[in-house]
Amino acid sequence: MREEILCEITSLSREPLRIKGFRFGTPNSKPSCVIVGPLTGTAIDQLWVASRLVRFLRQQELENPAFIKGEILVVPAVNPYSFNMGKSFWPMDNTDIDAMFPGYDKGESTQRIAAKLFEKINHFEYAVVLEARKDRAECIPYVKVLKTGYEDVNEAQAFGLDFIHYKEPTPSDTVSLNYNWQIWNAKSFSIISGKKGTLRKIESTKVFDALIRFLSKKGMIDYAAFEGAVGNVITSEDMEVVKSNAAGLFDALAPIGEHVVHGQPLARIYNALDGSLLQTIIAPCEGIVSCKYDYPLIFQNAVAFRIIKLEK
Amino acid sequence: MIEEVFSVKLPVEETLKLKRNRFNPPDITKSTKRISIVTGTHGDELEGQYVCYLLIKWLRENPKKIKGIVDIYPSMNPMGIDSISRNFPFYDVDLNRSFPGHTADFLPAQVANAIVETVKGSDFAIDIHASNIFLKELPQIRISRSNAHDLVPLAEKLGIDFIWVHDAVTVLESTFSHALNSIGTKTLVVEMGVGMRITKEYGENLAKGILNFMAYAGIIDEPMHPCKTSVSTQNSSVHFINASDAGIFIPTLEHNVMVKKGEKLGEIIDPLEGVIKESLLSPCDGLLFTIREYPVVYEGSLLARILENPCEVNE
Numbered sequence: 094m095r096e097e098i099l100c101e102i103t104s105l106s107r108e109p110l111r112i113k114g115f116r117f118g119t120p121n122s123k124p125s126c127v128i129v130g131p132l133t134g135t136a137i138d139q140l141w142v143a144s145r146l147v148r149f150l151r152q153q154e155l156e157n158p159a160f161i162k163g164e165i166l167v168v169p170a171v172n173p174y175s176f177n178m179g180k181s182f183w184p185m186d187n188t189d190i191d192a193m194f195p196g197y198d199k200g201e202s203t204q205r206i207a208a209k210l211f212e213k214i215n216h217f218e219y220a221v222v223l224e225a226r227k228d229r230a231e232c233i234p235y236v237k238v239l240k241t242g243y244e245d246v247n248e249a250q251a252f253g254l255d256f257i258h259y260k261e262p263t264p265s266d267t268v269s270l271n272y273n274w275q276i277w278n279a280k281s282f283s284i285i286s287g288k289k290g291t292l293r294k295i296e297s298t299k300v301f302d303a304l305i306r307f308l309s310k311k312g313m314i315d316y317a318a319f320e321g322a323v324g325n326v327i328t329s330e331d332m333e334v335v336k337s338n339a340a341g342l343f344d345a346l347a348p349i350g351e352h353v354v355h356g357q358p359l360a361r362i363y364n365a366l367d368g369s370l371l372q373t374i375i376a377p378c379e380g381i382v383s384c385k386y387d388y389p390l391i392f393q394n395a396v397a398f399r400i401i402k403l404e405k
Numbered sequence: 406m407i408e409e410v411f412s413v414k415l416p417v418e419e420t421l422k423l424k425r426n427r428f429n430p431p432d433i434t435k436s437t438k439r440i441s442i443v444t445g446t447h448g449d450e451l452e453g454q455y456v457c458y459l460l461i462k463w464l465r466e467n468p469k470k471i472k473g474i475v476d477i478y479p480s481m482n483p484m485g486i487d488s489i490s491r492n493f494p495f496y497d498v499d500l501n502r503s504f505p506g507h508t509a510d511f512l513p514a515q516v517a518n519a520i521v522e523t524v525k526g527s528d529f530a531i532d533i534h535a536s537n538i539f540l541k542e543l544p545q546i547r548i549s550r551s552n553a554h555d556l557v558p559l560a561e562k563l564g565i566d567f568i569w570v571h572d573a574v575t576v577l578e579s580t581f582s583h584a585l586n587s588i589g590t591k592t593l594v595v596e597m598g599v600g601m602r603i604t605k606e607y608g609e610n611l612a613k614g615i616l617n618f619m620a621y622a623g624i625i626d627e628p629m630h631p632c633k634t635s636v637s638t639q640n641s642s643v644h645f646i647n648a649s650d651a652g653i654f655i656p657t658l659e660h661n662v663m664v665k666k667g668e669k670l671g672e673i674i675d676p677l678e679g680v681i682k683e684s685l686l687s688p689c690d691g692l693l694f695t696i697r698e699y700p701v702v703y704e705g706s707l708l709a710r711i712l713e714n715p716c717e718v719n720e
Contacts, residue, residue, distance in 0.1 A: 102651075102703060102704050102705070103650060103651040103703070103704060104651050104703060105651045105652050105653065105675075105676075105701055105702075105703075181497060182497075185701065185703065185706075186537070186539065187491065187492065187497075192502065199645070199647065200645075200647070200705060201647065201705045201706065201707055202703040202704060202705035202706060203705075204705065205704065205705040227498075228496065228510075228511040229495075229496065229511065263579070264504075264578035264579035264583075265502055265503075265579050267578070334509040336509075339414065340413070340414035340415055340416050341416050341417075342416070365416055365417040365418070366417070366418060390416035390417070391416060392413055392414070392415055392416060392421075392495075392512050393413045393414035393415075394413050394512070394515060395511070395512060396509070396510065396511055
């Protein structure tokens with residue numbers, strides 16, 4: 094393992110921001126896979142997974158120098174400043190580094206960080222970024238593949254996760270790391286999981302296992318991983334969005350990953366002052382709860398659940 | 406007439422409401438023109454508040470001169486304005502990177518969708534911003550190059566100091582102006598002043614410019630005033646001056662002055678070491694139209710923008 098600084102930017106009053114990379118495999122071998130941890134400072138699950146991946150690869154490589162085939166680079170955290178302040182985005186101007194790709198080396202601070210990083214991580218055959226959901230939600234781990242015209246959705250099945258969201262890019266997706274990798278010829282994927290600001294060890298372990306399985310199946314590590322799920326490819330048409338009608342205290346009854354049936358109560362919403370029941374949210378279809386609103390206070394019309402429908 | 410265009414209940418005894426004030430003539434036909442003035446999308450940008458006040462005051466005082474529909478939306482991010490939060494509170498999302506939005510998405514995207522749905526059908530829209538808390542801006546209209554042919558002639562009617570035709574970056578596709586221009590509403594973006602403040606002179610000039618625009622468009626019955634000179638970058642170029650090191654920026658010049666190549670714009674100092682880390686010099690002769698207002702900088706922080714050799718567009 095070689096540890097290196099991929100990007101450094103100075104501060105007036107703090108230590109410099111340093112983005113560290115951990116490189117595995119024989120120097121100058123084929124760049125096979127880059128795995129980038131969280132770009133935001135509240136994605137704790139993703140930081141946990143990335144750091145454990147570094148530990149795993151280091152231990153395996155120490156025991157067997159031929160363990161890595163090609164070269165694997167892991168970047169566990171892109172935004173240490175924000176982690177250390179409990180903030181999601183760049184501490185000064187609140188800009189999201191994952192909205193700055195491919196970056197601009199003469200631009201503003203986060204554009205420069207994106208440019209410096211992208212230059213170092215944009216020549217691998219496979220590229221994976223670990224993401225938390227951007228909205229207030231917790232979700233089961235899934236793979237996101239953006240439809241750019243360059244994607245290969247079948248490759249995502251090697252992660253062995255239950256679901257692959259095959260997604261039309263929105264305008265904001267087009268400035269993400271995942272999108273720009275793909276445009277520049279990497280086979281790129283996001284793995285989305287967990288809940289911002291917390292550590293969900295069960296979901297995190299699934300993501301960790303998925304990464305190991307992917308590296309193993311693609312022949313990038315010499316390791317016998319267990320088989321995972323088939324990887325059901327779903328699009329937005331397969332998702333049922335369940336919104337709240339009322340606002341108040343949110344008491345979720347169905348956890349993420351639960352198989353629910355039509356008519357099943359999913360949550361209750363109570364008046365925040367007098368405790369009266371305002372709404373029981375009912376499952377409109379049969380399916381798997383992939384995503385659940387993650388805060389005990391809920392707005393009217395908030396997306397309370399997303400269900401991957403079983404009926405077509 | 407004050408109208409509610411979107412409302413959603415909040416968890417504890419409150420309803421989030423987006424409102425507009427509509428002025429229209431007694432008879433509305435298919436040929437009646439409609440303009441929407443939108444501001445307050447970023448909660449820390451307040452310059453547009455004063456412009457809305459001035460426009461509504463004029464419209465209230467001159468009801469017989471109103472020939473078209475004028476919709477004024479002062480506050481598209483009410484909780485942001487109330488909490489000095491640029492982003493949409495609770496979700497910490499930039500509303501102006503959430504357009505066109507969707508009803509099946511989270512609340513900021515629902516708000517964005519509601520704004521698009523309510524402004525849709527307007528002939529014109531003007532989206533007033535106030536830079537941010539970091540930069541002070543000369544009043545300017547920003548137009549992406551792909552829209553320049555249609556929008557520059559309209560922008561000139563506002564009589565604003567400076568029209569900046571720029572090459573669009575992808576992220577701008579998620580803005581209000583892109584969403585509205587894409588569906589046929591000719592939308593101009595105004596940037597002026599600085600975040601968290603109101604610059605009365607800028608507000609008064611822009612309000613006059615908008616009235617001039619409305620007269621040109623037949624929305625109010627008021628003689629058009631000759632526009633003062635505008636400047637476009639179509640034949641000029643904008644230079645960005647970014648910090649190459651972290652520190653405290655001490656400007657030497659105010660903005661809205663002509664500078665010479667090599668003239669000092671400011672310094673980045675280190676208050677611990679007591680040294681100058683960088684002296685910033687103008688790369689060209691031109692108009693200093695942006696200057697940094699907030700002193701703390703990182704590498705890359707924008708310090709100034711200069712329009713090289715401005716060309717004048719006279720009415």
